Amino acid sequence: MLVVVCVKQVPDTTQVQIDPVTNTLIREGVPFIVNPYDTHAVEQALRFKDRYGCRVVAISMGPPNAEATLRKALAQGADRAVLLSDRVFGGADTLATSKVLAAAIERLAQEDEVGVVICGKQTIDGDTAQVGPGIATRLDFAQLTLVDRVDELDLSARRIKVSRKLEGRHEHVEAPLPVLLTVVRELNRPRYPTVAMRLESADAQVEVWDNSVLGLDVNTIGLKGSPTWVSRIFSPERAKGEMLGDGAHDPEGAAQLLIDKMIEKDLLAL
Amino acid sequence: MQTAIFTTLLVASLLFFAWSVYRRLSLVLLGLPEERFDQPGRRLSEMFLYAFGQLRVIKKPFGLNHFVIFWSFVILAIANGEFLVNGVFPSLSLALLPEGLHRALLVAFDVVSLLTLFAIALSFVRRIVVRPPQLDSLYVKGRSPEAFAILSFIALLMLAYFGMHGAIIAQGREAAASAMPVSTVVAAWLTHAGVDLTLVESVSWWVHALVLIAFICFLPLSKHMHILTAIPNCYFGALNWPATQPRETFEKGAVYGVGSVERFTWKDLFDSFSCTECGRCQSVCPASITGKPLNPRQVVHAIKTNLLENGPALKDGRKGTLPLIGDEGEGTNTEDAIWSCTTCGACMEACPVLIEQMPKIVKMRRHLVETESKFPEELLNLFENMEQRSNPWGIAPGERAKWVSTLPVKPFVAGETEYLLYVGCAGSFDSRAKQVTVALATVLNAAGVSWGILGKDEKCCGDSLRRLGNEYLFDKMAKENVEIFRERGVAKVITLCPHCLTTLKNDYRQYGLELEVVHQSELIADLIKKGRIKLDGSEKSLGKIAYHDPCYLGRHNDIFEAPRTVVQAVTGSAPQEAERHGRNSFCCGAGGGRMWMEEFIGDRVNHTRVDELLAEKPDTVCVACPYCMTMMEDGLKDRGAGEVKVRDVVEVLAEGLLHKKG
């Protein structure tokens, strides 16, 4: 059985700034990283591998340099990596992205059964959290989003039990295979690649598939197949902060105020 | 008859001795190669200093006792040699030597034997009555039957010596009796007591013979093996203080770090056979003192035990069965122990036989990180941050030069600026350390020093990674940095942080980069000396200042005086010294990557250190390292002494300049 994990290369957004004049992202010199949620997705796939011996395939749609992201998944222990890269895939919105990824998964399913697909909850650049559900819908897979714990994967009964992390509560849910999971950071602690794995992955093969492999109608993918587009990116004006309490003379009172505020804004997971 | 029995016993014991020594020392060859044969001249002088001079031994008050036993041992080796030869060939003896020499030796033997008896008696008293805690650890006890047996052996040997010679003198058979003052006194006692002199003589002779033979057999099986190995161990000791660790080569199929005993080098293994189990390292180790599961002496002992246990299998090309790293047990190091080390180097400083404990611990960390990917949870973030953003906090690299703000700071340009100020991660991102950076920049400008920074292009030096055993990542970062320094034509560097200092100076040297690196405290002390910074020595606003030596500035890089000179120049008086200071200073708890780890077990190292400093009742604690700064500030707050200020040495200077009259 295959476990397919979707990973995306994203700019390190803590280092991205918005050009106040042109309202575009200043991307020069900003390093790319693996979307942080996706590292947890990879870890979960590897745990399935360790436990049940499934094969793990990491896939990513992106420009050729996204290969580095896949290499990282290989270094952590993925068995195979496929980069979906073609000019016609460029400029895709979530609809078109999920279409290409779903097609790739279907293609993999021709070789071996795909039991589980794992995505991150969302990316740190696009932030839509739509791609996972989009893939599941196209493939007609059950979808379990915001997974923070996998309780059981029963391969003979072909069922999976997980816990979902929702605002202020948890949900225990069960679904039949094949299934798509989107995962949150609390799910696990990604493993750190050993040096041997890193060196191994450095010259491991990353397969590159272009549209000749997937054979999708070019009008339904990439920019052409994307009904949404970004018209403007900007940093919202931030309301001026206010001074509350008197930290210098009443630190306890200030701390209390801070905690009250955080509870009020639901920033503390209680 | 006596000669025949003795000869048989002696030959048998010598054979057994040779076999045991071979069996143990041949295990050393299981280790990896390491170059320790260069510069024989320097090595000999180290050996004379530390082995024969017992330099480290006599640093401890009780060490004098060992000094006496050691030298008695050397001198009496002649007497005992004669005894053995004479036992086999009765016609050979020292009496054949020129008379003057013979008599001189006899005097020496007598006096030295008496001294040894006293020293042994003291050792007994110490073990039974005083019981210093460093004598015991989990698996080695200073009060073990072995220790007492050896002490009794030595005492018996001396008593038998006097008994034998006393009886001979009393019978009037010793021509040189006048050269044997102690034996003569014994002879008088024996005569007075009216005992059977021939019986005393032969009993004493046999006791002497049997004890010597027993000693020969027992020596290579016990910790007293150090009698054989300690001297060569000093010869093969590190010629340069091991502040750093050796490089690793990264290629497919290679093995990283030390996960099993044969992965140590032969010198590491030889070290383990040379340990005298004196406990000096354990009594200075901040981890041991604060109740962590690490004890450097135990690390060394574990290596020896593991080697003895697994050695036979390893020799046959099989794998050892006793794990080197694993659950608590003799011959095994626990992961908790390995992660407790602050790499402060106090253990190495204390060891009388120049054992290098700390690098062995880092080698085991390398195995855990690089091969097993097993390390405390907190470190995952650190490793990722270092790899992705080249700083421990994961702050955007673009913010590295934010501390500059409105200060007049130039970029470093070779030829135009003399020094590169390597600010380091703490100095760039930590809000408290940034104040120190600003103080330094101001002072440098005031003194007219030509300096510049790399700004956004500066990267982390990688110190924590190396000490934590993530050599792969360190290697990557070191290569990047070396490349930048070369490209920019950097030759002279000022560092704010002793960790950057040691890395640029000692670690990057392994990459072929020779920089002239100075710590800011050295530079400013020099500027004061040269009169480029003028002070009036009247600064009083900081009150009584106690100085805390950072391990990586002091012990690891020999900078003790500079910070003290600065304080003296600013305040007119030398700083207050903590009980442990200078070479024997006590770590703040943050070195070796411990800065980035939780401290769950035992007392906090910084609390222990702060308590010691508070005993001096200071108004200000002066430090010279950003990690020490954090540890001292936190520790003082935790101890309810938040009113005590913590200042970097350059801040002390800045204060002095600010308030200077005129």
Ligand SMILES: Cc1cc2nc3c(=O)[nH]c(=O)nc-3n(C[C@H](O)[C@H](O)[C@H](O)COP(=O)(O)OP(=O)(O)OC[C@H]3O[C@@H](n4cnc5c(N)ncnc54)[C@H](O)[C@@H]3O)c2cc1C
């Ligand atoms: C600067 C910028 C410009 C953009 N410009 C346009 C534009 O011009 N037109 C337009 O239509 N859209 C644009 N987008 C949005 C773009 O469509 C999305 O980034 C992309 O479709 C994925 O959506 P997401 O990042 O929100 O993913 P999410 O739905 O948040 O991702 C969830 C999970 O899906 C998986 N996943 C997502 N993307 C991939 C991928 N490529 N490969 C593998 N797995 C993946 C990962 O597991 C991820 O964790 C832009 C985005 C940015 C940041």
Ligand code: SF4
């Ligand atoms: S380096 Fe310091 S912390 Fe580590 S074992 Fe030696 S004394 Fe202990």
Ligand code: SF4
């Ligand atoms: S390692 Fe050195 S200091 Fe420590 S017990 Fe052994 S001989 Fe003594």
